[in-house]
Every structure is written in structure tokens, then in C-alpha cells.
Amino acid sequence: MIALTVILLKPVLQINDMVDLLEYEGKQIFQKYQVPVTEFKVIRSESDIPDFSERMVIKAQVPVGGRGKRGGVVPVNSKQEALIAMDKIRKIDFDGHRSEVFLLEKAYSERRELYLSVTLDRSKELPVILASAEGGMDINSVPAEKIYRHHIVPYVSVPEYVKRELGEFLGLKDRQIYEVVDALYSIYDQMDASLVEINPLAVTDGGLTALDSKITVEDDALFRHQEIEPRYFGLEPVEIEARKKGLSFVRLEGDIGIIANGAGLNMATIDMISLRGGRPANFFDLGGTDDPAKVIEALKLESKIVSKVLFINIFGGVTRCDTVATGIVQAVKELKPDFKIVVRLRGANEEQGRHILQENGIESLLNLDQAIDRVVKLAGE
Amino acid sequence: MIALTVILLKPVLQINDMVDLLEYEGKQIFQKYQVPVTEFKVIRSESDIPDFSERMVIKAQVPVGGRGKRGGVVPVNSKQEALIAMDKIRKIDFDGHRSEVFLLEKAYSERRELYLSVTLDRSKELPVILASAEGGMDINSVPAEKIYRHHIVPYVSVPEYVKRELGEFLGLKDRQIYEVVDALYSIYDQMDASLVEINPLAVTDGGLTALDSKITVEDDALFRHQEIEPRYFGLEPVEIEARKKGLSFVRLEGDIGIIANGAGLNMATIDMISLRGGRPANFFDLGGTDDPAKVIEALKLESKIVSKVLFINIFGGVTRCDTVATGIVQAVKELKPDFKIVVRLRGANEEQGRHILQENGIESLLNLDQAIDRVVKLAGE
Amino acid sequence: MAIIIDEKNIPVIVQGITGHQGSFHAQQMKLFGTNIVGGVTPGKKGTQSAGVPVFDSVKEAVENTGARASVIFVPAPYAPDAVIEAIDSGIKLIVIITEHIPFHDMVKMKLYAQLKGSRLIGPNGPGMASVGLAKLGIMPNSIFRQGSVGVVSRSGTLTYEIVNTISESGFGETTVIGIGGDQVVGTKMQDAVQLFEKDSETKAIVMVGEIGGTAEEETAEIIKNSVSKPVVGFIAGRYAPPGKRMGHAGAIITGNKGTAESKIRALNEAGIRVASTPTEIPEILKQLIR
């Protein structure tokens, strides 16, 4: 069913991002949906560590795979050992992420490790269950014939025959897997997830146990999940600043700043500059706007990363060229940028826009190819 | 979603009957689904009545409408008055039903009475929501233009726009009706109901309140609802006996007993006998069987109601004619019935069947018209 | 051509083939001439039943046999899952013999079949047969005779009785469909009548209804507006009391709705002759078919 209960919207910044939950957050959701997990404790500071003498494991909480290989998962036998392990883990760089929170759980001994997930298949436009007896590794490296796949039609959920086939494929006699599959799909559906993954799903003497969790939620659906905070993992400060303002901004490695309206036009602009030897500094979708203030905001952000040239490429429609021109003029007056600005205006009110710019001494062109040439030339000077 | 969790089946007798829940049972379900009801107490015996001094109502618990008009709903002001009212109600015949259980609830004062239900529309083969501002009366007597109707596609449940339209139709400003509608559809869906009705749904100063409940569940779905006992409201003893044995039997008013295999053939047989002036005593679907014992069981039941003639009409397919003949011969030997038996056999193994009957001196025919003539003639003698 | 089944060798599987009913009727269907290519019973892979291989899943059966139709004998609590499995495996014609399937499941199943483009027939019916081509169901083989009458019915044995009469009278049948006695059925009476109208071999249509619901009234309306072939009607339950289920889940008069009178009236108003006994049917056919 399509859940459409009306909710009071909190201002969630929607910039089409993914929210990757940390292992412990995912496991808390698993517990709620009765997916069996090993007993665990979330460690935020030293004082959270209990005294213990049995064999435990301390795990970095970062939203990236391969933690074990990089020293992020350490077996410990006492509080003292745990403290030492945490100190070590804190120093590890996991693809730009640092572990600020830790998970302490009982050491497990499994007989074998399985893989189980539910994710969106973009091609079929349906969720798909993936299962494999080859757990514990990246599913992309498992050969296709070792993966059980079933596309789920949400209206009939996971049919019984699918659970039977899947259980047989994994060599499981017990019906516990039926419950785990149902729970996983329920999480996918009810949490608006794009991925719910258990890897590995351990077969232990006590039954199935999720040894890790990966849950990804799209931010478009966060208005239904007030409990999930948007997060800024692995982002540069300027990207975080943009997100907080609800701006769609991606930092690239070059020096030519780009503002364009529309994602496709942005990408095409980046491509054209790159093809002619320029190096774009960013992707920045101005979106549809009729407020010059948004243009000023955009220029302020660009001024933090641009050194030589900023290219503003607008194809007017919803966003009118004169509005953009007005914003640019105000921003230049306010910011007095030390980089050059090339503006290209087409579409709605292009003449008025160019006139406003011309009056204020800002360069503008109509033709995209010429504008790109000019930008690349200025950057090379 | 189609619920297909595997359950241990308890032997539910499925004879395509409806289970009408009593008002208090329905209200208990309403409470579970948070449909507001007036505070109530179930009274099974005198000792269940509390002392009270406020204005209350005592209500007969019988699965028929129009209780109020027949004295089944009595306002009372004390335990003493309640006891007197119960005694009076116990003596009322509600279309063959007697009230054994009572419901005691606070007297209510409503501003207006609405009607709301979810039921199966057989024609469209979809559930339909019916709502009317003309509550408190039989919905069949409400003119069509005063009823709001919406067919529900189970996959999308009750869309928000439907709740908005329905609320406006009923002249309700508050969103409480949205929740009531959702709850009613959830009950319909999750309880496998064929009807969930609130009539009347009162608009009171405190909001909406269900003053009555009607929930009907088909017995085909009882395997999913172990909490609901099959019941035998308004049935004659011989019908109850048949149901307990899982036999599909309906008592009619005549004197010619009928056993046939198949519901349609049964009805056609009844029609043909009636059209020629005979008076059938019952409908009795032998169903498909390959066990002579089932035939004996059937004859035993018939012997309780038949006075002159029993007609056995079999078109063999799954049920073979020789099996039926063997059963008849055994039953006659065992029961020594004082009524005449006419057997008509066609289809699978008809010759063997007729031979078995002939050997044992039991009359049999091949032609249905001739058999009917013979039966009616014997009944008239 | 006959309807729905209009080719001789459509490959058919039986779901629940290792059960008593499943194996018996698989055999009977083969005797009729149906191309039964396999069966499905989870856990029974590698065995044989009714002389055909048994598979664990419909997918396996389809991959190994190319099956395009299925007959379902699976008990009611598991039948909806069996139907979904068949639909998901690409089976486009699914005949459900099982009785006592909750109508809630049937409503959802039918929508799912519609979404995926599969046709359901039944549940709680005898299935169907295209004479000379194939039978998918439990009707006795002996009653049929190839001919020109299309029969659609809500009943089981009453259908056998009527088909037998039509065969003995010499007319014979193109296709016989038992749509099932439940409240919600995969293929409705009106669907079958419309298909018969389009079928070049069918010269006349016999529709066998019974009390309960409004299928006959709706079909009469459609016949009035868009069927040119002669139609004979029969309605069982003229003397059935109101408020009682007459065996079939769908056969119940509620209030004053679903009576035989209402149906006979609707049929007559649509110009349809209604027989009062099965034997009258061929007599009326003789008058209508020239």
C-alpha cells in the first residue's frame, strides 16, 4: 500500500542524496523487525565500555565496506584491550570517514556465511531479493549463477514459493530464513530503503544471525522518517555547506567554477569544458528560481572555490534570464570577486538579461560553444 | 498483500457459511483497531452486572437487525432495572434467535447518526466503501444519491482523496473519520470479513462513536482466524448436525428428501420436483466422494426428516455410480428405512451401479425427467 | 476454433499432481487428449505421477516442458501461492479446481493476474474443455461430443447433466467452461459469452446460472447489446429459500437480491429463452439453430 498519512513536514533538505545508516543503526532496526543479531552495545565514549572477560569484538562504525581488512574490526578480551583497540581504530582513515562511534559485541562462531539483500533494480523498476551462499564478500564479485534473484511486486510482497526456493538455494532446512526474508522486505518497504543488506548472514548453532547491517535510505523519503537525521558522510566542507542550504553542489578537482540551471545542462557544461581542456571545479544546479537572492547565495558559495573563472550557464524557462542577471550584478557589487565571470544566457528574457549585464560591465554570450571557448581560454591565461 | 503464512490447520468445517459476529464481539475488534466505541461490559449472567446509578442501556446480543423496535434495547438506571430488562429480553424471539449474552453500555447522546461500511461488491469483484449521512436505518432503504460509494483496489487501500471526499460527503470537518475509515478497511482486510458495518456511527460532542457493530466473516477464511468459533445461529437441529459433520445441508419445508452430488444439480432437482408439484424436504450436496460410508452417513441424516420418498440423483464423475450404489445398499440394510427410495444414476460406472441396486431390489432410473415423475408420483400416493 | 483453448497441443502442467485428485485427473485429462507435460509438487522433484515428470517449482516445469497452462489442485490455504507462482512463471492460462479459497485471496489474485496478463478460470469449478482439443479440469470425458454449442456454467455436475443432454441431442459442444460457484471468479460468465460470440465455430450459447449475485443479469445486458448468436438460459434455484447458501459460496439470495425470478426476468427481457429443465435445452436449441 502507498502510505499517504499526512505528516507535518520538517524541513528536510532534499538534494537527492542517500543516507547510509551505520551498522549499529541498522542493527537497531533489525531488532525492531526481529532479524536476529548478536547482542551488542553502542560505544560513544570510553565510559560506555563495560567490564568484561569473555571474548568480544569492537567494530568501527563507518559507512564503508572492508572495515575488517583495514583494522576496523578487532577482537578484544577485556575493557583494557577494548580501549586500546578504539584508540587505534580512531586513527584509521576509511575512505575519508573516521569512526566516532563503536560497536561492541560478543564474538561469534559461525558455520557458514550467507548473503541476503533487498534493493531496487532500476532496470526492471522493481525491488529485487538477492541471496547467495557466498556471504562475507562484495556481491558484485559473486558469479551470477551463485546468486538467487527474485523481483518483488510490492502488491504481493514476497510469495511463499519464493521463500521456499530461496531457502533451498541457500541449503537451509529451517524455516527461520522465511522470517528473515519477510523482515528484510518489510524494512525495505516501510523504511523507504534503497538497500537493506545482511552480509554476512551467519549460520550458527543457534540459527541465523546478522553479523553486519547495511541500510540506505533516499533523502526524498526522509519526510516519512523523522527519526533519521540527514548526514554528511565523506563530504567536503563546501559540499556540507551547500547541502545545509538545500543546494545541489558537487565538488570536482578543477579550477573553473560552474553554475547552471538543471542537472543535465550542468553535466553537459562540465563535459564540454573538459573536452576542450578546461578543468571544472564543481557541479552546481541552480534549479528553477525567480529570486535574485538565490543567485547571490550561489555566487557566494562559488567564491570559496573558484580561483580564475566562473561560468554561469542559464537556459531560461522557469528561471528567467533577467532574474539571474539581476542577481549576478548584485552579487558582484557585494562580493567584489577577484575571478572573472562569463555568463551565457538563452531563453526566457535573454535580451533583458544581457542588457542588465552589459550595463554593469559583465561579459555575456548567447552561443554556448563560444561561451565555453571563452571560459577555457580565460582559465588558461 | 496476500497473507500466506503457513498455519497449523484446525479442522474447520467449511460449508460456505457466514459467521455473523455479535455486537460485543465486533466492538471488541473495533477497540483493537481503535474505532471509538462507548464503554461497555459483556453480561453473561446476573452476577456480571455491576452496581450503577447513571443512565445505561442494556442490549440483546443477537445477529439480527431491528433489535430496538422489538424491545431488545432497553434504557436502565440501576442494577435492579437491568435485571428486569434482561428477563424481558430473554423471552423475545428475534427471527429464531434468543439473546443469551447482553451488552451493558453507557447511554449516549448523539447529534446525528451516520452509516459506514466496507463490503464485497460481487459484481465489480472489489470491496466497496459505503457511507451515508442517513445512519441508523437499513442502508438498502437509503436512496442511492444519499450514499457515497468507492470501490477499493486492495493494492492501494483507501487513498487519501477518498477519505477527503467521504468526509465532505458526510459533512465532517474533523479528520477523525479518516482514521475510522482506515480502521474499517483494515478490519475488512485483516479479518477476511465480507461485511464490516457501523450503523449508526454517532457524531457526539466527543467525536465519532460506533454505537453498533456488524462484522461477517466467511467460514472459508476461518483457518486464518483461530479465535473465531464457527457458530450455528438460526439453524434447525438437523442442519447443525450436518454442519458438524461438514455436510452441506439446507432444510426446506417439504416431505421429499433429496440427495444429489453438486450444488447446481441439487438446486435443479429441487426446482424440477417443485415445478411438478412435489415438495422437497431439503438441499443436500453429497459432493465428490469415493467412500460408500459417506453415502450411509447421508442416508442416516435423511432418515430423520423424510417421511415418504427419498430421491438420490447422481451424475457420476469424480463420484462413481457404483460407489454410491454400494453405499445405498449398505445403508438400506443397516437403517431399514420406512420410506421409498428412488435412485437416478448417470455418468461414471452407471451400469455397474444400476446392477448393484437391481440385485438388491432398489429402484433406479437413467432418465432424469422420468425419475422426477416417479418421485412426485410416489410422494402423492 | 473453440475459445480460450484453441489449439490442439497446448502444453499443460498440473500443480498438486501427486495428490489423489491431481494424479487421477491428470490421467483423465491425458485420456481426453490433453497434452499434460508435467506436474509440480514441492519436494517431489524427480518422481513421476500420471506418467509425467514432477518438478519442485513451476519455473522448473516451464523451463523443462515449455508449459503454457496449468491446472491447480492445491488445497485452499496454499492455492493462492500456487497461482502467484504460476503467474510469475509466465503461465497465461490457470484453471483453479480448488474449492474454499477465501474470496479475499481471490480478489487480490485476480488483480495480480490482470496486471501480469494471465487468465484465471475458477476457483471451485470443474474447469474447462474445448472438445477435440484439450480439457483442463475434472469434467467427465464421456459427456462431450464435438459440435457447435458453447456452454458456460456456474455449476459442476449440473453442467455435466446439461452437456450430456446437448451431446445426446446431436448438437455437441465447442467449448464448455465451468466458471466456478464462488462469489469472485477469474473468468466471468459475461467474459465467456463475449468470447463465444467471436468464435466462428460456436453457433449457439448455453448459459447456466444459479441464484446469488448479478452475473446473469449483467450477462443478459451484454447479450442484449452485443451478442448476435442465439442464447439459451437455465437458472438453478427457483425454489431456493432466501438467506441460505445453497452449497456454493456464491449461491445465496440476500434480501431480495439474486433471486431466480430476477435473473429469468433479465434473460427474458434480453430476448433469451430460459429452459426450466435440462432436457428442454436441446429442444430450444433445435428451434433456434437453423
Add this chain to the structure above:
Amino acid sequence: MAIIIDEKNIPVIVQGITGHQGSFHAQQMKLFGTNIVGGVTPGKKGTQSAGVPVFDSVKEAVENTGARASVIFVPAPYAPDAVIEAIDSGIKLIVIITEHIPFHDMVKMKLYAQLKGSRLIGPNGPGMASVGLAKLGIMPNSIFRQGSVGVVSRSGTLTYEIVNTISESGFGETTVIGIGGDQVVGTKMQDAVQLFEKDSETKAIVMVGEIGGTAEEETAEIIKNSVSKPVVGFIAGRYAPPGKRMGHAGAIITGNKGTAESKIRALNEAGIRVASTPTEIPEILKQLIR
């Protein structure tokens, strides 16, 4: 003939017409020549917006105006309900402009539309226009010129840029469809291409793709097997970094999947010329159309 919208006066309503975007674009669509007959905003019945009457519900609007298509400007949390309302009211063409609709809702909506036989276009796209007939969406009116090229695109402003180029070059367009930048879209690129193949007025097809997903690869496969008309491709995001959403929810390279290289390779293998800048597109068209 153009595709999807292939008649001049199809009556269109705007859901969310009293909002800022809704009323502005209703006006713009009218200027294009679209037969905007009304709008829907619950609670605003009896008022007017963009010179047309506003209704409380789609059902009312359909009853009063005979509308057969709808353009949706309703905010994301309420848009799925608006789409279901349109489908339930018998609207067969629904263009969803709204962005940020959760893809979970879109998966379910699309199945529902399929069940009821409605076509969805979008969400998160500029809508569509059949030049000379009608525009349902937000594309600027000035960019079009009636002609012979069918355009399908995942983008908004980039589409305007490209359509403008095609118009200025003199080719002009039959129909332009922005399918939307989300992961799950009502009408896919391959659907549009197949419709263009069948359209007698369309002489060449321009498909504008971008990184993420495999829509372009699948479309290329279909073009290879069943499209005879010349096709020009354009793929945005050749220099986009992996793992980052480039504005659109669907525009992301995950692992090594969804790269521009993969798409360009697939297009080239299907014999499709791929332009590297928008201005190259008319140049290639000149070579292909004779």
C-alpha cells in the same frame, strides 16, 4: 501524427493549479495552444485560476470538462495520491512535474497505472509537447518548431538547449518528451523510442541520456533490433565522478555501473551516432536525414 499526444484538442486539467507553478504553467500551456479545461485544488472549488475553473476533485473536473489528461504540480508528499485520484477518475495520460517523489511510491504508482491502463510521464521532468498540438509540462514555448525529429530526454534545461538547437537548424520536432531524472519513471526512454519508430511523421530520433542506470544501454539494444529510423544520441556526464549524485536522483555512477563510457559504447555498438556537444546534434541529423 506525433506520439502520445496525437490530437489537437485533448482536454487537459492541471492538478495543483492554484499554486505558483501550477497557475503560471497552466497559462503557458494555454499560450502553447493546449486545451486546458480546468484545474483541481481541494477546497478551492468555484474559483478560477489561469482563466479556467477550479474543482475540488478530479472526478468533478472530469465530469464537468471531459478532461482526458492531467499535469501534476502537487508537492511530493501528496503527489502519489493525486496520481491515484487521476487514475481512478479515468485519466489515461498523467504528466508528473513534481520532483522528490520517493521512488518507493513511484514503483507502486506505476504498477497501479499499468493495472488501470493509464500512462505516466515523469516525475521530476519537464513533461512533453507535441508541436502544433499540445504541451503538457513546463518546457519554454519558444524553443519548439514543428518538424520531423522526435526527442526523448532524461533532462530538463539540457532538453531545451538541444530542442532549441534542432529548431534553429530548421529540422523542428514532432514530439519532445522529458521522461524525468528519477530512478523510476512512468514512461521509459525505450518506450518513447519505440513509439517514435511507429510514428509516420517522425523521420529521426534524438535520445538524450545521462549517467546512472542502464536505460540508454537497454534502449540501444532495442534500437539495434527493431528501430529503422536514424537515431542520434547524447550522453551527459562524461566527466562526472563516481559515487556522486549529479543533481538528478537517477544520475549516479555506482561502482563501475552507469558510466557515460558504457552508454556511449552501447549506443555506438547499436550503430547510433553520439554527439559530444548539443550543437553537433543537428550536424549529425543533416548527415542522416536525406
